[in-house]
Amino acid sequence: MAETLLSVGIDIGTSTTQLVFSKLYIENVAAGYSVPKMAITNKEIIYKSDIHFTPLKSATEIDADAVLKIIQAEYAKAGISIKDTDTGAVIITGETARKENAKAVLEAMSAFSGDFVVATAGADLESIISGKGAGADLFSKERHTICANFDIGGGTTNIAVFNRGKTQDTACFDIGGRLIRFDTQRKITYISPKIKQIIQSEHFGLSEGNLFDIKEAEKIMDIMVDVLCQSVGIGSSPYFQLLMTHKGITADQKIEYISFSGGVAEGIYKNVENPYAFGDIGLLLGKKIKESALCREFKLAKSRETIRATVVGAGSHTTEISGSTIYYTPSLLPLKSLPVLKIQDETHIREEFCEKIKWFEPGQTIAISLKGKNSPSFSDLSKTAEDISNAVQSYNGPIIAVFEEDMGKAMGYALQQKLPNRKIISIDNIRLQEGDYIDIGNPTQTGNILPVIVKTLLFQ
Amino acid sequence: MQEAELRTLVEEMVHKMLTSNEHHEIQIEKSVKSTTNSKTQNTVIEDGCIPDISKVDIRKQFLVENAKDKETYLEMKSKTPARLGIGKAGARYKTETMLRVRADHAAAQDSVFSDVSEEFIEKNGFVKVQTLCNSKDEYITRPDKGRRFPGNQLEIIRKTIPEHSKVAIVVGDGLSSAAIEANAAEMIPSMKQTLQAHQITVGPVLFVKYCRVGAMDAIGEVTDTDVICLLVGERPGLVTAESMSAYIAYKPKHGLPEAKRTVISNIHKGGTPPVEAGAHAAELILTMLEKKASGIDLK
Numbered sequence: 092m093a094e095t096l097l098s099v100g101i102d103i104g105t106s107t108t109q110l111v112f113s114k115l116y117i118e119n120v121a122a123g124y125s126v127p128k129m130a131i132t133n134k135e136i137i138y139k140s141d142i143h144f145t146p147l148k149s150a151t152e153i154d155a156d157a158v159l160k161i162i163q164a165e166y167a168k169a170g171i172s173i174k175d176t177d178t179g180a181v182i183i184t185g186e187t188a189r190k191e192n193a194k195a196v197l198e199a200m201s202a203f204s205g206d207f208v209v210a211t212a213g214a215d216l217e218s219i220i221s222g223k224g225a226g227a228d229l230f231s232k233e234r235h236t237i238c239a240n241f242d243i244g245g246g247t248t249n250i251a252v253f254n255r256g257k258t259q260d261t262a263c264f265d266i267g268g269r270l271i272r273f274d275t276q277r278k279i280t281y282i283s284p285k286i287k288q289i290i291q292s293e294h295f296g297l298s299e300g301n302l303f304d305i306k307e308a309e310k311i312m313d314i315m316v317d318v319l320c321q322s323v324g325i326g327s328s329p330y331f332q333l334l335m336t337h338k339g340i341t342a343d344q345k346i347e348y349i350s351f352s353g354g355v356a357e358g359i360y361k362n363v364e365n366p367y368a369f370g371d372i373g374l375l376l377g378k379k380i381k382e383s384a385l386c387r388e389f390k391l392a393k394s395r396e397t398i399r400a401t402v403v404g405a406g407s408h409t410t411e412i413s414g415s416t417i418y419y420t421p422s423l424l425p426l427k428s429l430p431v432l433k434i435q436d437e438t439h440i441r442e443e444f445c446e447k448i449k450w451f452e453p454g455q456t457i458a459i460s461l462k463g464k465n466s467p468s469f470s471d472l473s474k475t476a477e478d479i480s481n482a483v484q485s486y487n488g489p490i491i492a493v494f495e496e497d498m499g500k501a502m503g504y505a506l507q508q509k510l511p512n513r514k515i516i517s518i519d520n521i522r523l524q525e526g527d528y529i530d531i532g533n534p535t536q537t538g539n540i541l542p543v544i545v546k547t548l549l550f551q
Numbered sequence: 552m553q554e555a556e557l558r559t560l561v562e563e564m565v566h567k568m569l570t571s572n573e574h575h576e577i578q579i580e581k582s583v584k585s586t587t588n589s590k591t592q593n594t595v596i597e598d599g600c601i602p603d604i605s606k607v608d609i610r611k612q613f614l615v616e617n618a619k620d621k622e623t624y625l626e627m628k629s630k631t632p633a634r635l636g637i638g639k640a641g642a643r644y645k646t647e648t649m650l651r652v653r654a655d656h657a658a659a660q661d662s663v664f665s666d667v668s669e670e671f672i673e674k675n676g677f678v679k680v681q682t683l684c685n686s687k688d689e690y691i692t693r694p695d696k697g698r699r700f701p702g703n704q705l706e707i708i709r710k711t712i713p714e715h716s717k718v719a720i721v722v723g724d725g726l727s728s729a730a731i732e733a734n735a736a737e738m739i740p741s742m743k744q745t746l747q748a749h750q751i752t753v754g755p756v757l758f759v760k761y762c763r764v765g766a767m768d769a770i771g772e773v774t775d776t777d778v779i780c781l782l783v784g785e786r787p788g789l790v791t792a793e794s795m796s797a798y799i800a801y802k803p804k805h806g807l808p809e810a811k812r813t814v815i816s817n818i819h820k821g822g823t824p825p826v827e828a829g830a831h832a833a834e835l836i837l838t839m840l841e842k843k844a845s846g847i848d849l850k
Contacts, residue, residue, distance in 0.1 A: 124816045126817075126823040126827070126831050235623040255622075255623070465820070466821075500831060501744075501827050501829060504748055505744060508747070508748065
């Protein structure tokens with residue numbers, strides 16, 4: 092009965108590159124004799140790759156060829172060919188996202204991995220994806236609580252706060268396990284610029300080329316932990332602003348549980364025999380966090396994935412599906428990375444559209460997003476269709492209308508009647524924000540629904 | 552105890568009760584007088600009105616006092632129309648809940664026993680016919696008569712729907728007139744719009760009074776229409792009295808097995824919105840025309 096989509100997730104992170112394949116099961120969940128209501132009912136990970144170190148050419152450049160080789164080898168090992176994948180996401184995370192050639196690498200990987208595998212990046216999205224991969228969203232939903240997940244990777248810590256299954260807030264800090272690295276003789280080979288800054292102003296005895304001194308390293312790790320504590324409202328640190336990537340958690344969240352994922356989480360949940368094994372401070376930092384106020388002030392939730400959270404999130408939790416009664420022109424699909432034009436005031440669609448369309452490059456295909464109306468009357472429907480068709484007179488691209496409320500199919504026909512010569516897609520059950528990007532995939536086997544990936548931002 | 556002693560004891564008690572009752576009665580009388588007096592003296596006429604309790608969205612209504620976790624309860628409530636989180640007054644429902652149950656029950660009964668208004672039929676340009684039933688009572692008690700038409704009505708049907716039409720839309724009151732008035736006028740134009748996009752024009756819409764689902768077979772019999780779509784009011788319940796179904800069949804005739812009808816149920820503002828249902832039903836009709844089948848034959 093269930094249809095399946097094969098989804099690939101690829102995470103190229105500061106320290107590791109990973110891949111997973113998962114199967115998404117789509118079923119009709121409506122009662123018999125009703126209009127179908129399709130939903131993703133199950134997600135099953137069918138293949139997990141080895142965990143590879145991310146190949147770099149230099150401190151500022153990713154080795155694209157080497158990454159591609161890893162991905163190709165994993166596809167072969169899994170016995171999956173590129174054309175088998177229906178959906179998925181490649182994500183470049185952590186410090187790696189700030190490497191010079193990140194965008195080019197991402198696009199190359201996306202092109203390689205399948206027709207509808209999308210390239211994504213951005214700290215907010217990364218937080219959400221890793222939090223979902225760790226299972227914090229589900230945990231908060233099942234327990235009716237608020238859970239914050241800390242994904243602590245090599246270069247960054249991504250925090251996502253989930254309130255009863257819904258993403259409530261995200262934050263990102265330059266705190267990670269590979270910000271200080273040393274060789275087998277414990278000679279320091281690398282210290283990240285921001286950490287160097289702190290070491291200098293605090294006169295800690297750590298520098299590249301010298302021996303790694305655990306006493307001194309503990310001091311710097313204490314500062315990292317203090318910053319993480321402050322991010323959820325415990326204590327304060329003078330280095331909070333310095334280590335914040337772009338934003339912290341804003342409102343008072345009343346977080347009850349916290350969970351950890353990312354490589355450093357291994358050192359939090361497990362007892363480590365040799366914390367120096369990976370030539371970095373990751374496992375040591377994990378131990379510090381385990382002993383910190385974070386684990387005393389909040390209840391600790393067990394995450395479903397630790398080091399694989401981001402890649403599992405990218406593979407299993409990025410794809411949504413449209414409503415089941417929609418309208419589309421098949422030849423338009425798939426569509427990638429459409430910027431979203433959100434109409435806020437639906438009584439003045441034309442005015443708002445004409446104003447906002449100036450924000451985009453001429454000729455750019457955009458998705459127009461509206462909330463729509465719950466059970467609109469036929470005249471409401473015709474009025475909105477009329478407004479949209481007036482609005483798009485000066486816009487030549489295909490019309491991609493995305494509604495939150497269930498009205499996509501009827502609206503599609505209403506628009507097509509008013510604009511017989513335009514190519515139209517009208518889908519519903521998708522909520523978009525200003526500044527989002529959206530990808531719309533090929534229809535599933537029965538042709539009733541379209542897979543959709545909503546991305547928050549793409550290399551601003 | 553001695554009998555005499557017992558008797559005096561009882562007598563004393565009865566006496567006490569009587570006198571205290573008298574006293575009580577006098578007091579009640581007094582207080583009644585005083586309240587009626589004060590009422591007649593201070594009558595104030597207000598312009599306000601009592602809010603319509605049936606307008607309250609019960610999925611969002613929460614009447615439990617001092618709940619430990621209201622937010623979670625409301626979240627669970629949003630997934631069901633059941634009357635949860637209604638609190639209680641002693642062992643009973645609160646007044647508001649009690650009145651609401653009665654109001655919803657009354658609405659359900661009304662929608663069965665009232666007629667679709669003439670004004671509605673006229674405004675939407677429906678052509679009205681009536682089955683063999685002559686009253687609601689007969690309609691309820693004789694399902695067989697709700698499926699057939701007298702000769703003169705068949706004549707109107709023949710004139711309204713041209714013979715061998717591709718598609719005919721029929722509206723029937725069924726068990727809820729409220730469902731028809733709430734949804735039919737929104738769904739039909741959406742259906743027509745979708746059919747029009749595929750170059751199919753639909754003629755005038757028939758309205759059948761005292762209509763059972765099988766009435767579409769009688770209509771198919773005399774018109775030989777390819778696909779008939781009957782919009783009919785569903786048996787109302789306490790959740791909604793406004794739910795409508797669309798029964799769609801390829802070449803319906805007398806004796807059509809029920810399995811050959813495709814049904815879309817639960818069309819109302821809290822279920823499938825009528826405009827979306829219209830577009831969906833129209834696409835189903837197109838599939839039926841193409842496959843020359845309906846119901847389980849379509850699968």
